Amino acid sequence: MIKQISLFLENKKGRLAHVCRVLGNENINIRALSIADTTDFGVVRLIVNEPEKAYQVLKANNFAVSMTDVLAMEVSDTPGGLAGALEKLGQAGIDVEYMYAFLGTTSQGALVIIRVENPDKALSVIRQSGINILSEEQVYTL
Amino acid sequence: MYWNQHYECMPHQQLEAVQLERLKNIVERVYYNVPFYRHKLQEVGVEPGDIQSLEDLKKLPFTTKQDLRDNYPFNMFATSMSDIVRVHASSGTTGKPTVVGYTRADLNTWAELMARALTCGGTTKSSVIQIAYGYGLFTGGLGAHYGAERIGAMVIPISGGNTQRQLMIMKDFGTTVLTCTPSYAIHLAEVWESMGEDRSQLKLQYGIFGAEPWSERMRQELEKRLQISAIDIYGLSEVIGPGVACECQEKKGLHIFEDHFIPEIIDPVTGENLPYGEKGELVITTLTKEALPMLRYRTRDISMLIKEPCACGRTHIRMHRVMGRTDDMLIIRGVNVFPSQVETVLLEVGGTEPHYLLIVDRKGSLDELEVQVEVSAEMFSDKVKGLEDLGHKIRHRLESVLGLTAKVKLVEPHTLPRSEGKTQRVIDRRKI
Numbered sequence: 353m354i355k356q357i358s359l360f361l362e363n364k365k366g367r368l369a370h371v372c373r374v375l376g377n378e379n380i381n382i383r384a385l386s387i388a389d390t391t392d393f394g395v396v397r398l399i400v401n402e403p404e405k406a407y408q409v410l411k412a413n414n415f416a417v418s419m420t421d422v423l424a425m426e427v428s429d430t431p432g433g434l435a436g437a438l439e440k441l442g443q444a445g446i447d448v449e450y451m452y453a454f455l456g457t458t459s460q461g462a463l464v465i466i467r468v469e470n471p472d473k474a475l476s477v478i479r480q481s482g483i484n485i486l487s488e489e490q491v492y493t494l
Numbered sequence: 495m496y497w498n499q500h501y502e503c504m505p506h507q508q509l510e511a512v513q514l515e516r517l518k519n520i521v522e523r524v525y526y527n528v529p530f531y532r533h534k535l536q537e538v539g540v541e542p543g544d545i546q547s548l549e550d551l552k553k554l555p556f557t558t559k560q561d562l563r564d565n566y567p568f569n570m571f572a573t574s575m576s577d578i579v580r581v582h583a584s585s586g587t588t589g590k591p592t593v594v595g596y597t598r599a600d601l602n603t604w605a606e607l608m609a610r611a612l613t614c615g616g617t618t619k620s621s622v623i624q625i626a627y628g629y630g631l632f633t634g635g636l637g638a639h640y641g642a643e644r645i646g647a648m649v650i651p652i653s654g655g656n657t658q659r660q661l662m663i664m665k666d667f668g669t670t671v672l673t674c675t676p677s678y679a680i681h682l683a684e685v686w687e688s689m690g691e692d693r694s695q696l697k698l699q700y701g702i703f704g705a706e707p708w709s710e711r712m713r714q715e716l717e718k719r720l721q722i723s724a725i726d727i728y729g730l731s732e733v734i735g736p737g738v739a740c741e742c743q744e745k746k747g748l749h750i751f752e753d754h755f756i757p758e759i760i761d762p763v764t765g766e767n768l769p770y771g772e773k774g775e776l777v778i779t780t781l782t783k784e785a786l787p788m789l790r791y792r793t794r795d796i797s798m799l800i801k802e803p804c805a806c807g808r809t810h811i812r813m814h815r816v817m818g819r820t821d822d823m824l825i826i827r828g829v830n831v832f833p834s835q836v837e838t839v840l841l842e843v844g845g846t847e848p849h850y851l852l853i854v855d856r857k858g859s860l861d862e863l864e865v866q867v868e869v870s871a872e873m874f875s876d877k878v879k880g881l882e883d884l885g886h887k888i889r890h891r892l893e894s895v896l897g898l899t900a901k902v903k904l905v906e907p908h909t910l911p912r913s914e915g916k917t918q919r920v921i922d923r924r925k926i
Contacts (some may be wrong), residue, residue, distance in 0.1 A: 356876070358874075358876035359874075360869045360874050360881070360904070360906060360907075361906065362904075362905055362906050362909070367906075388878045390878060390881075390882065392903055392904065393869075393881065393904050393905075395875075395876060395877070395878055395881065397876060411871075414906075414907050414908040415906065415907065416868075416869040416870060416871055416873070416874040416906065416907050417871065417874070418871065418874050418875075418876055420876045449877060450877070467876070467877075
């Protein structure tokens with residue numbers, strides 16, 4: 353299971369840069385990032401090479417931060433690749449809360465990060481439907 | 495124009511004789527009828543017979559809002575419950591309101607005082623008065639109502655809210671006097687203007703505004719936009735309600751109806767009396783109240799007393815319009831708001847000791863409350879919906895607890911001001 357770091361940011365100038373600088377100073381590499389924004393605030397979600405350390409660093413810097421289990425799903429890097437994977441999830445009755453793309457690729461295809469309600473249960477269902485889910489080590493070292 | 499020329503214009507020396515007589519009487523009454531007062535007087539070694547001059551007032555202990563809370567709901571009443579004919583209540587910090595009671599004679603006194611005040615404001619028997627203060631437990635609506643009826647004006651008991659209907663009735667019924675909070679009066683003016691209606695369709699001449707602090711600048715604006723003469727009225731439910739003091743058409747301070755109240759100004763920290771013209775906390779002793787007499791009640795309103803005679807002919811001392819509060823209570827759209835109420839809600843919803851800031855501003859004409867809350871790790875969710883739900887939940891709880899809609903803004907941890915001593919919980923940006 354992949355550990356995702358998420359944190360609360362106000363919609364104010366320079367806040368995201370500050371987050372990235374704090375992580376950069378600690379030699380933490382951001383591997384994937386998504387921002388969900390509303391009028392007043394945003395939620396930043398990150399996949400980093402050292403989630404535990406990132407969590408502690410951000411906490412020490414007074415951010416409201418949490419760690420969530422998410423899945424790294426390998427999809428074919430061809431037109432319709434993601435569509436096919438999502439259809440399989442749908443057929444398996446898995447609701448995706450949110451998802452975003454990973455920066456790197458594997459030899460087999462592209463990567464997307466998905467957040468589902470019950471990741472443990474979803475994991476086996478997804479694997480049965482023939483979709484490749486990457487391990488923590490695989491993702492953090494990509 | 496006076497309602498009660500005999501008392502309102504009584505030579506001050508004679509007025510003081512009336513005050514002393516009534517003060518002796520009320521001290522005696524509370525001493526024998528209210529255990530709370532008897533204990534307090536005994537603690538400072540004062541007996542009813544010790545009141546020989548108005549100077550002796552200073553020997554009496556202060557009464558505070560906390561005393562009313564401690565004696566919730568009826569323990570400070572000085573008459574038997576069967577003599578109480580009405581109660582009113584105002585919101586408090588703990589969710590328990592402050593309860594005040596009236597005998598038939600008290601309601602009579604109150605109507606007399608409000609008749610004086612409304613007369614100060616230009617109301618006569620032939621006036622059509624629109625009372626847009628809330629009716630109910632709040633003293634504003636019913637207080638003005640009985641004063642206006644006493645005068646014999648035509649009363650429109652419309653209560654607060656529903657601006658379109660207010661304006662329709664104002665136009666169709668030919669309202670000549672409007673009484674409400676000053677911010678609501680401005681709102682009415684704005685809506686009227688935005689409807690593109692012509693001022694000449696209104697017969698409005700006078701405004702009597704109170705229940706929240708306002709300024710000379712707001713008066714000028716109201717007088718210009720509504721083309722009326724606007725005056726300030728003061729009161730608080732603990733003392734009687736509106737009608738404790740009111741401006742005359744000279745508009746240079748509010749006459750405190752001294753045959754019914756004795757005002758003092760004290761240093762809010764030391765409790766020492768301050769001389770005329772000095773700014774401090776207004777303290778009021780009621781002289782005629784039966785159900786709930788108040789000895790030296792600390793209003794927590796900042797003002798000063800003006801001793802010089804007024805050109806209007808009234809001899810009663812004037813208080814400067816309220817210049818602030820000694821505590822952190824806010825009055826927003828006429829509603830009392832304590833930061834601690836907000837704190838309780840946040841604790842309940844967020845499940846953790848909250849860091850928050852109340853920002854009060856006047857957008858256009860209406861007061862707005864924004865509650866900024868730091869998102870703690872406990873409150874945080876990686877799902878936007880979770881955070882939005884949190885905001886909604888806080889807003890709904892605040893609305894039901896305060897009786898006021900507030901904007902809720904979630905902010906990052908450690909971004910609100912912190913201090914070693916008393917943390918700043920309130921920023922009041924209203925320019926009044």
